[in-house]
Amino acid sequence: MTAKTVKIGLVGYGTIGTGVARVLFENADEISARTGFRLELSRVVDTDTQSPRKFNLPAGILTSDLQALLADKSIEIAVELVGGTGFARELVLNLLQSGKHVVTANKALLAEHGPELYHAARSAGRCIAFEASCCGGIPIISALRTGLAANRITGLYGIFNGTCNYILTNMTNRGAEFCEALKEAQKLGFAEADPALDINGTDTAHKLAILSGLAFNRPVGMEDIHIEGIENIDIFDIRSGQEMGYLLKLLAIGEKMPDGGISLRVHPCFISAGSPLAQVKGPFNAVSLFGNAVGNVMFYGRGAGMMATASAVAADIIEIAMGNSQRLFETMPMASGSVEGAFRSIDEIDSRFYIRIMAKDEPGVFAGYAQILSNHRISISGAIQHEWDGPDGTVPVVITTHSAPQRNMNAALKELERSQVICGKPICIRIVNIPEDNES
Amino acid sequence: MTAKTVKIGLVGYGTIGTGVARVLFENADEISARTGFRLELSRVVDTDTQSPRKFNLPAGILTSDLQALLADKSIEIAVELVGGTGFARELVLNLLQSGKHVVTANKALLAEHGPELYHAARSAGRCIAFEASCCGGIPIISALRTGLAANRITGLYGIFNGTCNYILTNMTNRGAEFCEALKEAQKLGFAEADPALDINGTDTAHKLAILSGLAFNRPVGMEDIHIEGIENIDIFDIRSGQEMGYLLKLLAIGEKMPDGGISLRVHPCFISAGSPLAQVKGPFNAVSLFGNAVGNVMFYGRGAGMMATASAVAADIIEIAMGNSQRLFETMPMASGSVEGAFRSIDEIDSRFYIRIMAKDEPGVFAGYAQILSNHRISISGAIQHEWDGPDGTVPVVITTHSAPQRNMNAALKELERSQVICGKPICIRIVNIPEDNES
Numbered sequence: 032m033t034a035k036t037v038k039i040g041l042v043g044y045g046t047i048g049t050g051v052a053r054v055l056f057e058n059a060d061e062i063s064a065r066t067g068f069r070l071e072l073s074r075v076v077d078t079d080t081q082s083p084r085k086f087n088l089p090a091g092i093l094t095s096d097l098q099a100l101l102a103d104k105s106i107e108i109a110v111e112l113v114g115g116t117g118f119a120r121e122l123v124l125n126l127l128q129s130g131k132h133v134v135t136a137n138k139a140l141l142a143e144h145g146p147e148l149y150h151a152a153r154s155a156g157r158c159i160a161f162e163a164s165c166c167g168g169i170p171i172i173s174a175l176r177t178g179l180a181a182n183r184i185t186g187l188y189g190i191f192n193g194t195c196n197y198i199l200t201n202m203t204n205r206g207a208e209f210c211e212a213l214k215e216a217q218k219l220g221f222a223e224a225d226p227a228l229d230i231n232g233t234d235t236a237h238k239l240a241i242l243s244g245l246a247f248n249r250p251v252g253m254e255d256i257h258i259e260g261i262e263n264i265d266i267f268d269i270r271s272g273q274e275m276g277y278l279l280k281l282l283a284i285g286e287k288m289p290d291g292g293i294s295l296r297v298h299p300c301f302i303s304a305g306s307p308l309a310q311v312k313g314p315f316n317a318v319s320l321f322g323n324a325v326g327n328v329m330f331y332g333r334g335a336g337m338m339a340t341a342s343a344v345a346a347d348i349i350e351i352a353m354g355n356s357q358r359l360f361e362t363m364p365m366a367s368g369s370v371e372g373a374f375r376s377i378d379e380i381d382s383r384f385y386i387r388i389m390a391k392d393e394p395g396v397f398a399g400y401a402q403i404l405s406n407h408r409i410s411i412s413g414a415i416q417h418e419w420d421g422p423d424g425t426v427p428v429v430i431t432t433h434s435a436p437q438r439n440m441n442a443a444l445k446e447l448e449r450s451q452v453i454c455g456k457p458i459c460i461r462i463v464n465i466p467e468d469n470e471s
Numbered sequence: 472m473t474a475k476t477v478k479i480g481l482v483g484y485g486t487i488g489t490g491v492a493r494v495l496f497e498n499a500d501e502i503s504a505r506t507g508f509r510l511e512l513s514r515v516v517d518t519d520t521q522s523p524r525k526f527n528l529p530a531g532i533l534t535s536d537l538q539a540l541l542a543d544k545s546i547e548i549a550v551e552l553v554g555g556t557g558f559a560r561e562l563v564l565n566l567l568q569s570g571k572h573v574v575t576a577n578k579a580l581l582a583e584h585g586p587e588l589y590h591a592a593r594s595a596g597r598c599i600a601f602e603a604s605c606c607g608g609i610p611i612i613s614a615l616r617t618g619l620a621a622n623r624i625t626g627l628y629g630i631f632n633g634t635c636n637y638i639l640t641n642m643t644n645r646g647a648e649f650c651e652a653l654k655e656a657q658k659l660g661f662a663e664a665d666p667a668l669d670i671n672g673t674d675t676a677h678k679l680a681i682l683s684g685l686a687f688n689r690p691v692g693m694e695d696i697h698i699e700g701i702e703n704i705d706i707f708d709i710r711s712g713q714e715m716g717y718l719l720k721l722l723a724i725g726e727k728m729p730d731g732g733i734s735l736r737v738h739p740c741f742i743s744a745g746s747p748l749a750q751v752k753g754p755f756n757a758v759s760l761f762g763n764a765v766g767n768v769m770f771y772g773r774g775a776g777m778m779a780t781a782s783a784v785a786a787d788i789i790e791i792a793m794g795n796s797q798r799l800f801e802t803m804p805m806a807s808g809s810v811e812g813a814f815r816s817i818d819e820i821d822s823r824f825y826i827r828i829m830a831k832d833e834p835g836v837f838a839g840y841a842q843i844l845s846n847h848r849i850s851i852s853g854a855i856q857h858e859w860d861g862p863d864g865t866v867p868v869v870i871t872t873h874s875a876p877q878r879n880m881n882a883a884l885k886e887l888e889r890s891q892v893i894c895g896k897p898i899c900i901r902i903v904n905i906p907e908d909n910e911s
Contacts, residue, residue, distance in 0.1 A: 054621050054764045064688040065620045067802035162618065168765035170618020177617070177795070178602065178610020180505045181494050181785030248504045307771065310750055324494045324782035325608035325772060331747065332768035333908065342764035345621030355617070355795040362507035468773065 034069045037352040040100045040131070042122060043112035044077035044084065044093060047136055047163075050341030051110060053086040055348075062345070068352045070345075074100045085337075097122075101129040108351050110344060111135040120144050127155045132356070134347040136163035136340055139228075142237035142253055145244075149363070158360035160347035165238040166191060166316045168339030169332040170346060175245040175320075176359050182322030184246040187285035188465050191238040193314035193334045194222040194229040195261050195281040199299075200312045202269050203278060209264055221314050231260035232297040235283050243285040243295055244365030246320070247372060251295065251365065257377040259298035268387055268458055271429045275413060277301035277385070278309040282463060293372045294380050300463040301385055308465060319465065327468035378438040383412070383462035386432070386444075388453040389425040390416075397428070399452040407443040409435040425454045431462060474509045477792040480540045480571070482562060483552035484517035484524065484533060487576060487603075490781030491550060493526040495788075502785070508792045510785075514540045525777075537562075541569040548791050550784060551575040560584050567595045572796070574787040576603035576780055579668075582677035582693055585684075589803070598800035600787035605678040606631060606756040608779030609772040610786060615685040615760075616799050622762030624686040627725035628905050631678040633754035633774045634662040634669040635701050635721040639739075640752045642709050643718060649704055661754050671700035672737040675723050682758070683725040683735055684805030687812060691735065691805065697817040699738035708827055708898055711869045715853060717741035717825070718749040722903060733812040734820050740903040741825055748905060759905065767908035818878040823852070823902035826872070826884075828893040829865040830856075837868070839892040847883040849875040865894050871902060 039055065041048055055062075055072045063069055075093045100106060109131040113119050119140050126133050133152070135141070141148070141164055152159045162172045166189070175184075190196050194216055201212040213230070216222035228234045236256045244251040261281050269279050279301055286294045302309050307329055311317040316334025321327055333339035350356040390396050397416070404411060413431040421427055432440075440459065447457045479495065481488055495502075495512045503509055515533045540546060549571040553559050559580050566573050573592070575581070581588070581604055592599045602612045606629070615624075630636050634656055641652040653670070656662035668674045676696045684691040701721050709719050719741055726734045742749050747769055751757040756774025761767055773779035790796040830836050837856070844851060853871040861867055872880075880899065887897045 050764070058621055058623055058764065061623050061688065062621055064804045065616065065802065168619075168762075169768055170614050173613065173618040174610050176505065177790055178613040178786050179608075179782065180789050181498055181502055181782055183498055183501050248501065307750065310747065322608075322782060324490070324498065324778045324785070326776075326779055328609055328770070328772035330768070330770055333766045336766075338764045339766055342619065342621055342762060345764070346618050349620050350617055353795075353798045355793075355798065358793045358795065362505065364504045 034063045034067055036069045036071050037108065038071050038073045038106045039108050039110065039348060040074045040076070040103065040106040041072060041110040041112065042076045042097065042100065043114065044075050045112065046337045047340045047344070048075065048077070048112045049084045049086045050337035051112070051344045052088055054338070054341045054345045062349060066349055066353060068349070070348055070352065073106060074103060076100050101125055104130065106131060108132045108134060108348055110348070111137060116140050116143050120148070123148055123159070124151055127152050127157050130155070130157065132157045132351045133159045134344055134351065135159065135161050136344055138164040138234070138237040138241060142240040145241070145365070146250055152360065158351065158357045160351055160356045160360070161241065162347045163340050163343035165241055166318060167332065167334045167336060168342040169316060169318065169330045169334070170343070171242065171318050171330050172245060173346070174330065175242065179320065179322055179325060179328070182324045184320060184322050185287050186321040186466060187243060187246050187318065188308060189239070189242070189283040189318040190280055190308060190311050190316055191235045191283050191334065192229050192281060193316060194226055195235070196311065197221045197314050198230070199261065199264070199279055199281065202264070202266055203273065206266060208266055209262070230262050232258040232281065235281060235297045239283040239285060239295060239297060242318070246285060247287055247293055248364035249372060255295055255374045257296040257298070261299050264299055265458065267427065268385070268460060271387060271415065272301045272385060273304070274415065275431060276304050277462065278304045279460070280308065284463065287372060288375070291372045292375045294375045296377055296380070298461060300461045302463050302465055306465050321466060321468070378436070378441070380437050381434045382437060383434050383464065384432045384440055385460045385462055386430045387458040388428050388447060389421050389455055390428045390453050392424055392426050396452045399450065400447055403446050403450060404430070404432065404443055406446065407439040409439055409443055423454055474503045474507055476509045476511050477548065478511050478513045478546045479548050479550065479788060480514045480516070480543065480546040481512060481550040481552065482516045482537065482540065483554065484515050485552065486777045487780045487784070488515065488517070488552045489524045489526045490777035491552070491784045492528055494778070494781045494785045502789060506789055506793060508789070510788055510792065513546060514543060516540050541565055544570070546571060548572045548574060548788055550788070551577060556580050556583050560588070563588055563599070564591055567592050567597050570595070570597065572597045572791045573599045574784055574791065575599065575601050576784055578604040578674070578677040578681060582680040585805070586690055592800065598791065598797045600791055600796045600800070601681065602787045603780050603783035605681055606758060607772065607774040607776060608782040609756060609758065609770045609774070610783070611682065611758050611770050612685060613786070614770065615682065619760065619762055619765055619768070622764045624760060624762050625727050626761040626906060627683060627686050627758065628748060629679070629682070629723040629758040630720055630748060630751050630756055631675045631723050631774065632669050632721060633756060634666055635675070636751065637661045637754045638670070639701065639704070639719055639721065642704070642706055643713065646706060646710070648706055649702070670702050672698040672721065675721060675737045679723040679725060679735060679737060686725060686760070687727055687733055688804035689812060695735055695814045697736040697738070701739050704739055705898065707867065708825070708900060711827060711855065712741045712825060712900070713744070714855065715871060716744050717902065718744045719900070720748065724903065727812060728815070731812045732815045734815045736817055736820070738901060740901045742903050742905055746905050761906060761908070767906070818876070818881070820877050821874045822877060823874050823904065824872045824880055825900045825902055826870045827898040828868050828887060829861050829895055830868045830893050832864055832866050836892045839890060840868070840887055843886050843890060844870070844872065844883055846886070847879040849879055849883055863894055
């Protein structure tokens, strides 16, 4: 069988771009054996055509001439790897208008301008594929759109940011302070020079916007997601949580309530040390999904990096070359106006909580804050007060609670802060019980 | 948008069939939202049309008339769920000849008659889809064919049989003997009344044949796989392995050597207690894959059961309705004559080993069997001889070795057996070092 050749253009020859070129050239035989196609990378556009890269393109492919790529009708599929949401947005619109299907790894672009771009693609009769935008090489978007397509998804719990997970793993395992763990992540290349979007939860929320849109069949915007980062996590609380059987993770959570309401949130939380997600260490990512037919499935792998992300970009190119992505894109509910399920504010969500207060070491103090929690109908499930001196004659008291509405906890925290029995602000971290799949 | 209707026929209304009907009816809205199709289960054929099932079909659908289904041209997709390899083979051939695409969960059928059936499907211009044949609801076949399609797969390590994993988990955690753990698995419905194909490794090998064919792009027959079961596993060895940091699992292993050779095997083995596959407990399945771009990815979920398997059957129906499966099937290398990579006999494979011998408690004995191993160039990496009385004045001695060829170990085991220093046959279990993905 003579393999059909499909021509590919690529814009942005940085780290991921280099990885994509390497996969397409080095694994050409595998790809051809599986698909019957030869994927030919025929033009690569970058403003920098001189710097050495980790993969040397054959002569004549690397160019700074974007117009030539746009004008080249033989190129059916274009890969956007320039990053950012300004030029990238214009670029994708231009690529679509010039008749090319677009593959992108740009989660920020899709989370912020998804509906506009999906609409433009449909108008142009083209598709946008974006497996590489979430969780690197883990084929999670493909799983949601095909392998699990017959399921009503009820829950999605993910570790989506390798930088945060590396930092938290390092704090947990080596007792490193946050700043120290962040510096090491930067030194090893797991964290950007400006890691703000990673550690404040924005990057995780970008991915949750994309994946929850697919899981729950509706458009999701960043404004629909409650976001908290890990920048204020203290090693003391990680240690105290561990003592109680919990590990701290930055989780992306999407839950569909029985009444159809949807809760989307990104925040640090304690999860049981025995849960599969708690085993996800260092720069790895994982997604745990619950479907009403499949039960619990979990996917685990490298969430970032040159080759893992390139694997996902190449998968999208293959799916477009075969014509599969086009059909999936036509019906993708997150691109359409259809809206299923209303979003729930974090205030309405029930959760268990870990609270740490620096209490005055005096008689009646424990009774004092127990009474405050009780005033707000919050029930204590565990408590630890070690004999340990904090600043100004205080002692740290750690309390865990049974499930209570966030609204009640917010009110209780305000009252605790005003009370005479504690110093400073109480620390409050949610405890998330990831459902267990015990059905036999 | 008015959804297009696709008619489905189903043969075999047992447990899985009931689950498929339930998914298609109960999740019709989800499926329609994601795909734009209404999947209409229009005929269900079973010899038993009277017994109560866990899902009640609308009147007029359940029938014993297979010919009517075959003759019904409006049915584009037929699901084979009768099981076995005799009637099922004929049925699939008939369904294809009558112009229907076929979805099957029948791993034995595909592992034993795959090439014949794939050829018949291609001749008829139809496809066979079989996501449900491996690992229940885990979308592993879809991942190999699309999400990871750009990778050269170098290794595949899987826990594919829930019965065996349940038994081994129970032996490990509760110290149950094999027979006792098997009986409990049967009582809970995890094991068949005749569990022979599960515990002797055949079922795992069926799945390995299918998945390694996709991973390594070539047809794989049962004769290409070395198979050992768990029927002779002694609780003593599970305990001793644990003492040394290992857990016992029945693994399916597919490895592609740098020179292109392929090793396929199913056998009980010790793996590091800290490895992700070691965390897979009870009736769950998992697949850990290594690709030259993606690195390590792992998939985890229910490997069997009514609804998980139904989720995979429904996914295949959806993929055919969208036209995606047909294109993938056309180029599927495991269905074609193309052959990549030669199989390696188990004798040629290097492995680490755990050996337990019942040694006579006399001077010079340890030196005796250490010398025998040394004669065959096998190097000892660890040893434990507890002060404990075995039968006939023997003591159990446990030895672990560095990596050595199976051929050398076989010769050493023969010599040990003949020697005067031990009683009975030595027990030998492979230790498998699953690669770690540490690349940053």
